[in-house]
Amino acid sequence: MKVPKLTIDNLNIEVRAGTTILEAAGLLGIEIPAMCFLSGCKPSTSCMLCVVKIIGKTGLVPACGMKVEDGMLVQTDTQEVAEARRAALELLLSDHIGDCLGPCQVTCPAGMNIPLMIRQIARGGLSGAIETIKKDIALPAVLGRICPAPCEKACRRRAYDQPVAVCLLKRYAADIDLASEQPYLPVCKPSSGMNVAIAGAGPAGLAAAYYLQRKGHQVTCFDENDRAGGMLRYGVDKKLLPETVLDKETSMIFGLGAIFKGDTKIGTDISVQELAVDFDAVFIATGPIQNDDPAWSSLEKGQEGIAINSGNYETSLKGVFAGGDCVGRRKLAVRAAAHGKEAAVSIDQYLSGKPVTGSEKTFNSRIGKLRDDEINNFLRNASDSPREVPARKYDGFEPEQAQREAQRCLDCDCRKPVDCKLRRYATEYGARQNRYKNERRLFTQKAQHPDVIYEPGKCIKCGLCIQIAAEAKERLGLTFIGRGFDVQVAVPFGRSISEGLKKAAAKCVQSCPTGALAFKNT
């Protein structure tokens, strides 16, 4: 039999007859996005994300279902292909009901994975909880005492009784960690050989120091005071935030290798230009500035402080970044800390010679306002107890209180925000959720299985789970029920997912391209 020779994106290849375009492209190292296709399963060609152009043919074809032909000229990366893929994603999203992130996480200025932290506390896994917290918040015991908790204002539980006490739960995990023999220290990358000066050791500067040290850069923090903390030390009631807590958490950052140089005022003891010459990058986080202060004369100003590119924190001086209160009005400490964290991403990109684009903006599906019958889905799996209150003002939770409070969380987030292909490709192709307006269906959840949760509103009807369950010879397995718009994956005879998936649950979860089938405790 003749071996087909074809060209994909100007690269020539010979493959076995019967090979699909998707497979041939893979052999050339060309990734074609695919959602409904899984190697070893029969293609359903339902998502149409893998479309490509074949020169000489009208329209586009799905690469997962189309076999190669001798002499084919394939293009995978044209404007027409990108637009068709975006439209395919937008169609899927028009009928998609789910929150990639919990409303609390979307609102947290630091973007902390609050639902995961709460699940970890509920399960007694405090080491996991502190790791989750410290991924996004450098000073959680500090912020757990002073943050006015915008996340709690967005908490879904508020619509039912009172918001989950997110801030006290974070403080609980952080306090236990700080009091332990070996408080959590994140792993730092090997030294990059790069040096960064940070002007100001308040919430923004300390957060930037924490993330830059983790990236392997050597940080030196300059501050006009003799101790680190900035407004956290000098602008907060000590009953609310005892100095011992601040000292312990700031010393952890310096324990990662950051150097502190106190009693050093920018403009008097050292200038911005000198820092820019002596260091590979500079981050200014001094707190509010006067625009006419000569210390900042080398930088362009905006209405309220140093002018920055709000997407990446760059100032008008190359290699000099700024964030926190020196670039605008007074902020919550958590917002200033979020500036420090985000600026660290840009500074790391700058030091690595990459384009300085700042933090990636990831696609987020949102359900929006829930109807009463929908919130009941969430309430069904949560404790009915009222919000816990610490015994005395300024106290934190006792262990039993923290456990009880954590059980109140409604687990609003999707359990596959990282692995979900729909989210990943929606980000990559800039897909919008509301391009095609559809009447929204009801959000439902099937959580009877001990390990697996099924949320039909996130299903793209690829049928992979049905095939996998059949191959595993599940007695009941899964099937499509209903017609047209209302078609759904379900266990036959109205039985539960635990009855349908006795052997193949884990494989179905791993193969499901979205968060429709997911493990509960992730």
Ligand code: SF4
């Ligand atoms: S299934 Fe994907 S797109 Fe949908 S909510 Fe989950 S992570 Fe977001």
Ligand code: SF4
């Ligand atoms: S109930 Fe839990 S997951 Fe939902 S918004 Fe509140 S804290 Fe976040």
Ligand code: SF4
């Ligand atoms: S639940 Fe099944 S049919 Fe739906 S997206 Fe996941 S694997 Fe595909």
Ligand code: FES
């Ligand atoms: S149609 Fe090819 S991956 Fe979905």
